[in-house]
Amino acid sequence: MRVVPVVLSAALLLVGACDSSSPAAPPPAAPAAEKRVVGYFTDWGVYGRNFQVRNVGASGAAGELTHLVYAFGKLDGGRCATRDSWADYEKPIAAADSADGVADTRGTGLRGNFGQLRKLKAAHPRLKVIWSFGGWTGSKGFAESARDPDGFAASCHRLLTDSRWAGVFDGIDIDWEYPNACGLVCDTSGPGALPALLTSLRAAFGPDALITAAVPGDLGKLRATDYAAAARPANWLSAMTYDFFGTGAGTGPTAPHSPLTAYPGIPRATATTDATITALLELGIPAEKLLLGVGFYGRGWTGVSAAGPGGRASGPAAGSFEKGIEDYAVLRETCPPTGTAGGTAFALCGGQWWGYDTPDTIGTKMAYVRSRGLGGAFAWELSGDTADAQLVAAMSAGLRP
Template structure:
């Protein structure tokens, strides 16, 4: 059973939207035996224009809340794992003001950049485990070649993790293949067992104690293209990307929340919800205790909108700080605060712009859903969109109680 705060339901009714129906994922056989996993991605490019540094993970309080940090992205090139942005990863000198311990990098320092700072972060928070993620939306093409020789791929990844310059920093590998045996930015025809073979090879190469995880789609069509039950067996967990169901790629609308928990009256596709993705994964044979629910720390928005409720028409994508149609929660909470809720997530109409995004309150509702359905935890994409005091990440960590 899904818990919906009374206040959220009242706001929805006042905004003209019906409360979402109760989530219908099959009842869990038992509650998780361990504390929930609280996972979030940190992007290498965030240290540039966004100026989100590893230090911010510490000063915001996020490091105290996280169980796992996922560093994105390494590349998959020539069938193997390689660094993504070597300058940001290990070469860029970090000034004292941006350093976890307040000490600036020196010219003769062997390891600088994000990796040097992640090592300092891990020393300060010894319980925090760190994964290195490979792929991503623009970096998934290389997985097709890697799937031809999973053992060679796994060996290259293990060698990279054990590089003497940062040996011991990473506790495992995350694969963000968008999408195996399906289409993302490019299309793949490696077969439904390709992801499972890569994960199995990594498990064999890295050993039973290593973290071996994968991000998986939230869309039903893509979920049925791969054997995710087989993929889950060698994996520590699978992270369901339960966001971006709708967005400004659908211009000129209708406007729709990009990360609804459940269906709501008028939703363009009733299967495009977090609940539907979770039910699909469970139905495919993925154990509940290996599923992480995904939360986006950003909103998607349209311009030229007059209708407050979802379903309105638009003239195009709304302007964003870094990309059209996308904006960080930390910005939206000030510039376009929520005016309603639909499907368990917030939306806002302001000055002709319509945005949908999660708030601390809606995230707590999603965490209650995850807990009641016996999931392993939740993950966030990605930390730079949160507030300086990590309000969204805190809601993820405390929403299970």
């Protein structure tokens, strides 16, 4: 019979706990989602640039990145295909260039970049690898792909899951420049073409695969496609918030190619990272599904005397691989910053004027990513960084809570 008072006491305690007059303890806050730190690796970089998969690990970048995007696969008859089979999976990698210091043996095992990516993932298990298709020179084939989205998606799934490199790729990226607009070629597939491709890819690859797409920074091109619909099946969209200005008109005016915000005298006030991100958010794309793009290179002119942006020039400056463009790793030594404009750096040295991002200006951009609640940032592309990955480190540090 002594059990009864105990039960009643417990009941009374329960009633007291539910009394509205007693302040309830707040629920624990949900942990903040990890920001994505994404870097593109180009297949052609292993040639003249001699930037190998090994460098991603040796520089420390692999420890900072959450995702590596391998560029590019190509479109062949509207289907996914390898662009450079020698670099991708045939080339034997010497021990000195190998991610684990072990040379490939010709005729056995997975070789080339794919074999190295498998080794890099083994050393960095949290790193995800995505295969990107298209790019500036490789986007023409998407028009044919758009006529049969399911067939396109099935071909991509077969390629990425090929038994020779099974487990290397965690998903696919579509870099279509540009759907229903003009890039190197013009496209008239309609505003629903990209969403249809991504929807078919999601169906083919399933819910756990990474499905991503690059999107333009130009506001006019953003109006040509239904990017809100494209975002629904995608894990994220990567906004190409760089190359707003270039050296094609060799006489200037000089302007940094990737301003975060407008500055006095900017040639086009809407050609900024902030304007692009704001436009994408206004389209209804969730902030957490947007990545901000950072260029690991500068664009520059020669024959310039004006220290700030807006000066006249005689033509594009010389670059290591292309006129008017140079890697950050080179510029930080040959033409260090002399000022900032619109949240990015510029430099005047020996008659050359360059605009580019530095660890400091990347820090500013990462603070912007956090302030807008974006999903993270990506870099085009990793070979432009220093040997100790200063720019990737700045991205990673700037995105930490």
